Amino acid sequence: MEMRDLRAQYIRYKKEIDSAVNKVLENANFIGGEEVNTLEKSLAEYVGVKHCISCANGTEAMSLVLMAWDIKEGDAVFVPDFTFFSTGEVVSFRNAVPIFVDVDKETFNMDADKLEAAILCTLREGRLMPKAVIPVDMFGLPAAHTEISRIAKKYNLLVLEDGAQGFGGSINGKKACGFGDAATTSFFPAKPLGCYGDGGAIFTNDDFLAQIINSLKVHGKGSNKYDNVRIGANSRLDTIQAAVLNVKLMAFKEYELDAVNRIYRIYNERLRNIVSTPVIPSGYESSFAQYTIKLESMEERILLQAKLKENSIPSAIYYIKPMHKQQAFSHLISKDVDYAVANELCDIVLSLPMHPYITEEDAEKITGTIAYSLTGRHRV
Known part of the structure; x- marks a missing residue:
């Protein structure tokens, strides 16, 4: 995968x-x-x-x-x-x-x-x-x-x-x-x-x-x-x-944009009430470069990533630190309190596999693994 x-x-x-x-x-x-x-x-x-x-x-x-x-x-x-x-x-x-x-x-x-x-x-x-x-x-x-x-x-x-x-x-x-x-x-x-x-x-x-x-x-x-x-x-x-x-532009217009939004809907339906799923405001459409969930804590994210890896499911963290904490910008004066949301997101976000060619079986495996890992029961 x-x-x-x-x-x-x-x-x-x-x-x-x-x-x-x-x-x-x-x-x-x-x-x-x-x-x-x-x-x-x-x-x-x-x-x-x-x-x-x-x-x-x-x-x-x-x-x-x-x-x-x-x-x-x-x-x-x-x-x-x-x-x-x-x-x-x-x-x-x-x-x-x-x-x-x-x-x-x-x-x-x-x-x-x-x-x-x-x-x-x-x-x-x-x-x-x-x-x-x-x-x-x-x-x-x-x-x-x-x-x-x-x-x-x-x-x-x-x-x-x-x-x-x-x-x-x-x-x-x-x-x-x-x-x-x-x-x-x-x-x-x-x-x-x-x-x-x-x-x-x-x-x-x-x-x-x-x-x-x-x-x-x-x-x-x-x-x-x-x-x-x-x-x-x-x-x-x-x-x-x-x-x-x-x-690829032809494929994107004819198939891929619709396909990733179909996967988004599948993920959201199967993960609702389990994790915090992406929010798409009214009138907006996303092209889903990433499908990113939010966990309750960094500790929960670490445990979930480990369970996903055990099941050969890749995941990624975008991003591990906010801009104001990058060493290259350490010369700039920044007050950490001004970036409460970015600080928290870097601790709790996790991106799941997302592309137009994910199968129903893969989507079921991904969402089922998350449900079982976080609730101790299979998704129903």
């Missing part, structure tokens, strides 16, 4: 994936080309934005946006305290300061009220200039983008949606990666839409921003790659990865 079964996915779409990759090999066009252009057009259409710019990975996608926005030393950028390290890391790349914001216990996403409190605190202190906020679509569930955008507009902040885990999710039909002034995603293999290596993309309706990012991703090119008008980076999506993603 796998946390995310990429083998089963490949077997199902082997003919299409092999054909797409072989076409690239036969044409020997490994950078750019038809496959990349097709992918960018398809992704922009799916999300519902004017521009999609592919790049090397999800971290560089965020970095390119912050470069284009000229985020710099003395600026403050607000990020959730409960997320993967790269969301804060990209702020430090620009010599700006990440300001960590606690999250909502039910959705795992940035708490909008605490965001506004953090902005006001930063303004009162006067050391940094608030410039941007990076809400994360945690575990596949879009953040509270309507409320966050309202707050950002109030304080004249740019919004960069980190949709690395959220691609495919939606709010009232509007797709993740379509919120904010710009959005990014990751095509890391384990993501809802993943390639067979690293890859990422940026989404925006801003024509000028798209133009700048297309320049920055290729060494700050002007009219061509030998006409360099700004300092940029080398951040392109390989053509083979684009070919794979073109097939």
